[in-house]
Amino acid sequence: MSLIRLRTAGTTLGICLILACLGGLRPAAAAGSDLPTALNRLPGASFEDKANIIRDLTQSHPKGARELLQALLEGHVAVRDSDKHVFIVSDDPAGYALTDPLTGRAAGTGATDDFDTVSMNNHLRKSLRAALAQFDLGSPEAAVRAAAVTEMLRSIDESTATILKGQLAHESDAGVRRLIKEGLAMADLDDDVPAPRRLAAIHMLSGSLSPDVYNRLGTLADPGSDTDPAVRRAAVRAMAHIDAWRSFYHAIETLFFGFSLGSVLVLSAIGLAITFGVMGVINMAHGELMMLGAYTVYVMQLILPGHPGASTLLAVPAAFLISGGVGILIERGVVRFLYGRPLETLLATFGISLILQQLARDVFTANNRPVESPPWMSGLWQINGALSITYNRLVIVIFTLAVFAALLMILKRTRLGLEVRAVAQNRAMARAMGIRSQWVDAMTFGLGSGIAGVAGVALSQLTNVGPNLGQSYIVDSFMVVVFGGVGNLWGTLIGGMSLGIVNKILEPYAGAVLGKIIVLIALILFIQRRPRGIFPQKGRAAEA
Amino acid sequence: MRAPRLAWLDRQGRVFLLVLAVMTALVLVLNIAVPAASSLHLSTYTVGLLGKYMCYAMLAMAVDLIWGYCGILSLGHSAFFTLGGYAMGMYLMREIGSRGVYGDPVLPDFMVFLNWKTLPWYWHGFNLFWFAALMVMLVPGVLALVFGWLAFRSRVTGVYLSIITQALTYALMLAFFRNDMGFGGNNGFTDFKDILGFDLTHETTHLTLFLVTAVMLGLSYGVCRYIVSSRAGRVIRAIRDAESRARFIGFRVESYKLWAFVFSAVLAGIAGSLYVPQVGIINPSEFQPVNSIEVVIWVAVGGRGTLYGAVVGALLVNLAKTFFTSALPELWLYALGALFVLVTLFLPRGVMGLAGHFKRRHSRPAAGVA
Numbered sequence: 001m002s003l004i005r006l007r008t009a010g011t012t013l014g015i016c017l018i019l020a021c022l023g024g025l026r027p028a029a030a031a032g033s034d035l036p037t038a039l040n041r042l043p044g045a046s047f048e049d050k051a052n053i054i055r056d057l058t059q060s061h062p063k064g065a066r067e068l069l070q071a072l073l074e075g076h077v078a079v080r081d082s083d084k085h086v087f088i089v090s091d092d093p094a095g096y097a098l099t100d101p102l103t104g105r106a107a108g109t110g111a112t113d114d115f116d117t118v119s120m121n122n123h124l125r126k127s128l129r130a131a132l133a134q135f136d137l138g139s140p141e142a143a144v145r146a147a148a149v150t151e152m153l154r155s156i157d158e159s160t161a162t163i164l165k166g167q168l169a170h171e172s173d174a175g176v177r178r179l180i181k182e183g184l185a186m187a188d189l190d191d192d193v194p195a196p197r198r199l200a201a202i203h204m205l206s207g208s209l210s211p212d213v214y215n216r217l218g219t220l221a222d223p224g225s226d227t228d229p230a231v232r233r234a235a236v237r238a239m240a241h242i243d244a245w246r247s248f249y250h251a252i253e254t255l256f257f258g259f260s261l262g263s264v265l266v267l268s269a270i271g272l273a274i275t276f277g278v279m280g281v282i283n284m285a286h287g288e289l290m291m292l293g294a295y296t297v298y299v300m301q302l303i304l305p306g307h308p309g310a311s312t313l314l315a316v317p318a319a320f321l322i323s324g325g326v327g328i329l330i331e332r333g334v335v336r337f338l339y340g341r342p343l344e345t346l347l348a349t350f351g352i353s354l355i356l357q358q359l360a361r362d363v364f365t366a367n368n369r370p371v372e373s374p375p376w377m378s379g380l381w382q383i384n385g386a387l388s389i390t391y392n393r394l395v396i397v398i399f400t401l402a403v404f405a406a407l408l409m410i411l412k413r414t415r416l417g418l419e420v421r422a423v424a425q426n427r428a429m430a431r432a433m434g435i436r437s438q439w440v441d442a443m444t445f446g447l448g449s450g451i452a453g454v455a456g457v458a459l460s461q462l463t464n465v466g467p468n469l470g471q472s473y474i475v476d477s478f479m480v481v482v483f484g485g486v487g488n489l490w491g492t493l494i495g496g497m498s499l500g501i502v503n504k505i506l507e508p509y510a511g512a513v514l515g516k517i518i519v520l521i522a523l524i525l526f527i528q529r530r531p532r533g534i535f536p537q538k539g540r541a542a543e544a
Numbered sequence: 545m546r547a548p549r550l551a552w553l554d555r556q557g558r559v560f561l562l563v564l565a566v567m568t569a570l571v572l573v574l575n576i577a578v579p580a581a582s583s584l585h586l587s588t589y590t591v592g593l594l595g596k597y598m599c600y601a602m603l604a605m606a607v608d609l610i611w612g613y614c615g616i617l618s619l620g621h622s623a624f625f626t627l628g629g630y631a632m633g634m635y636l637m638r639e640i641g642s643r644g645v646y647g648d649p650v651l652p653d654f655m656v657f658l659n660w661k662t663l664p665w666y667w668h669g670f671n672l673f674w675f676a677a678l679m680v681m682l683v684p685g686v687l688a689l690v691f692g693w694l695a696f697r698s699r700v701t702g703v704y705l706s707i708i709t710q711a712l713t714y715a716l717m718l719a720f721f722r723n724d725m726g727f728g729g730n731n732g733f734t735d736f737k738d739i740l741g742f743d744l745t746h747e748t749t750h751l752t753l754f755l756v757t758a759v760m761l762g763l764s765y766g767v768c769r770y771i772v773s774s775r776a777g778r779v780i781r782a783i784r785d786a787e788s789r790a791r792f793i794g795f796r797v798e799s800y801k802l803w804a805f806v807f808s809a810v811l812a813g814i815a816g817s818l819y820v821p822q823v824g825i826i827n828p829s830e831f832q833p834v835n836s837i838e839v840v841i842w843v844a845v846g847g848r849g850t851l852y853g854a855v856v857g858a859l860l861v862n863l864a865k866t867f868f869t870s871a872l873p874e875l876w877l878y879a880l881g882a883l884f885v886l887v888t889l890f891l892p893r894g895v896m897g898l899a900g901h902f903k904r905r906h907s908r909p910a911a912g913v914a
Contacts, residue, residue, distance in 0.1 A: 351885040354878075517715045523711065524691075
């Protein structure tokens with residue numbers, strides 16, 4: 001705490017020292033610029049006087065000055081007619097609620113008629129803003145300092161430039177430093193600056209990705225402008241450099257969008273890959289099991305209102321259990337009578353999907369249900385001027401990889417996984433070895449359905465939670481499974497991710513819908529070449 | 545095979561055609577001859593509804609031909625149906641002429657609305673009925689030919705084929721939803737005025753369309769029946785039961801499957817073209833994958849591999865749908881869902897199979913079928 005305060009004091013001292021060096025330029029910077037003096041000078045002051053008072057307060061920085069300047073900027077400073085006392089005022093039923101600027105304490109109320117508001121003009125407001133920004137440069141919070149720098153850069157002149165250079169000398173936060181450097185360089189681009197400095201500034205700015213810089217360089221590079229040819233050439237070069245970086249970051253962003261779309265595809269397909277791959281069962285109700293997972297989030301948030309984060313996290317296991325349970329019911333009730341008849345299974349599970357949809361409509365109405373986002377999933381991670389990533393997409397990508405890893409572990413490292421793989425490879429032989437294949441079937445179907453529920457939790461954060469949620473993903477997820485190759489989790493991962501990336505790469509050229517159509521057609525053609533997907537199942541089981 | 549004439553038309557087939565003819569005549573009589581006040585009178589609306597169902601029945605028959613006889617489960621047959629419908633819709637749009645809202649003599653309303661200046665090349669010729677009728681068969685047929693050639697050649701079978709047919713109709717749906725495809729975007733075509741000069745708002749036109757649909761249904765049944773009882777039909781059934789064996793014996797399995805698929809698609813296209821003037825609208829939602837799956841359940845309900853079963857199934861399910869969606873709308877999806885489950889679990893041969901089972905048990909001669 002005390003360290004911070006020391007730093008703040010140091011910063012202020014630094015500004016004062018710098019300004020003191022400039023003192024020769026400013027005869028009005030007289031002694032006695034403490035708060036009481038300023039308050040005495042304020043009543044009846046002309047605009048010029050007020051400008052001087054503001055400058056004096058900025059230089060001496062007495063306690064309470066920031067509040068006073070802020071109130072001046074907002075037009076909340078008034079002089080009492082009777083005793084020429086200055087107050088910070090705010091609206092009150094009785095007229096004004098008064099605050100003494102010296103102590104910062106409330107000083108009763110007063111009728112509006114008894115006061116004269118201290119008037120401001122645009123010029124004064126501008127210098128007030130700069131002055132406030134100067135105060136904020138001393139703040140321990142980097143964000144406040146950054147805002148102050150931005151504010152000062154808006155109306156940069158010789159004096160603010162000097163202050164910013166001083167700030168640069170001891171600024172610790174990299175972001176604020178970059179902001180100051182860029183801002184100063186931007187100021188150096190002006191026409192009245194000597195050419196060498198302008199060239200240096202352009203050189204410095206060629207590493208920047210801020211859109212402001214890009215636009216400013218664009219005006220310099222414009223062949224119609226009367227810029228110095230050397231400067232113009234430098235500006236063109238700098239822009240080419242920036243363009244290269246921008247397209248690089250744009251490619252990274254597209255890739256990331258592709259990954260995030262791919263994650264959604266993988267999440268929705270991976271459960272399907274298990275039931276389809278291991279049991280050869282087409283589960284058309286898979287989308288509706290995802291829908292159940294999404295509704296689980298909604299119900300969880302009703303149970304735990306006000307805790308969107310905790311309820312969403314709790315919804316993950318809950319959705320796994322609910323969808324898994326429903327899946328086992330489906331398997332025991334319907335699917336097990338239809339083994340060996342995949343087309344019939346497809347029809348029966350489609351019937352189940354209709355029933356589940358209507359059930360959701362009856363319980364939760366046909367309208368979409370609102371689902372809150374946990375705080376750690378909202379917002380944007382601004383990496384630089386050209387690249388930003390939304391947290392919800394990032395979380396979904398990580399979540400998908402985690403689910404994938406967990407599933408892989410279950411299949412490779414647990415007894416159940418071993419039995420599942422054995423049954424998938426050769427049912428008869430597995431049974432001969434004493435594996436209860438019926439139990440394994442039920443568990444496999446339950447596992448695949450549970451994963452669908454977990455996928456639904458993730459989808460609830462990206463799309464509308466309604467009865468039709470499942471339908472919109474079912475075609476896509478089948479495509480992923482077929483593309484990746486049945487019975488291979490890695491195939492599903494790679495298939496889903498590549499479909500997502502291809503979709504996003506095509507989107508800017510072809511538009512979202514046409515891009516999707518192209519991908520679907522490409523897939524149909526791909527199936528002709530490799531009818532069993534990228535990673536076909538090998539061995540005798542594949543022919544069954 | 546003893547060979548009197550029409551040997552391919554077995555007893556069940558004759559009964560079916562007879563029932564179809566009698567029902568059609570009955571419907572027309574009940575509409576025209578029975579006075580409107582009578583409780584036996586069938587409104588023109590109901591006749592239109594039945595005409596619509598018969599289009600569905602044709603579509604179901606097309607699906608049965610490839611699913612029931614060839615073992616290809618297409619989850620995208622509505623695509624062919626809708627394409628046929630769109631071809632007919634294009635003709636009907638051109639027929640409107642300058643009677644549209646914007647009064648443009650050549651461009652349909654939606655093109656004027658989208659600020660198009662000229663007719664896209666693929667709209668030329670659709671002002672002629674014979675051209676549109678040709679396209680009704682050609683467009684679905686060529687699509688099925690290309691798609692089937694690619695799929696069967698690389699031996700995509702079973703659920704894989706089902707899924708890519710579903711992707712096909714899904715892709716078409718997305719494409720037709722786009723305005724710049726030139727097919728009216730998500731509004732599709734509507735506000736038709738007349739067909740071959742006959743006013744589409746007229747009752748007589750509707751009754752005629754009903755009659756035409758019934759005749760086409762009977763004809764398609766005859767053709768399908770002829771195909772399945774021909775030598776090629778027996779090869780197709782052999783492929784369904786043991787594809788590898790049929791191939792090893794020396795049949796070109798791919799060709800047989802392909803031609804069955806193409807014929808089925810053409811049939812679906814014709815059904816769609818009859819559907820559009822009766823319903824008065826065609827839009828991309830007809831491409832929805834769900835629609836195609838519903839067709840499959842009609843066939844399953846009626847009984848696969850009988851052709852007339854598909855017709856019975858389509859009529860039964862759609863009558864039930866009309867009843868439920870007006871009387872108990874919230875129960876319809878439960879009923880349809882339960883139908884899917886129960887039919888696959890307990891009625892693998894459909895209602896017709898059940899009827900046959902019943903008949904055999906009591907060993908009595910058959911009464912009516914429908």
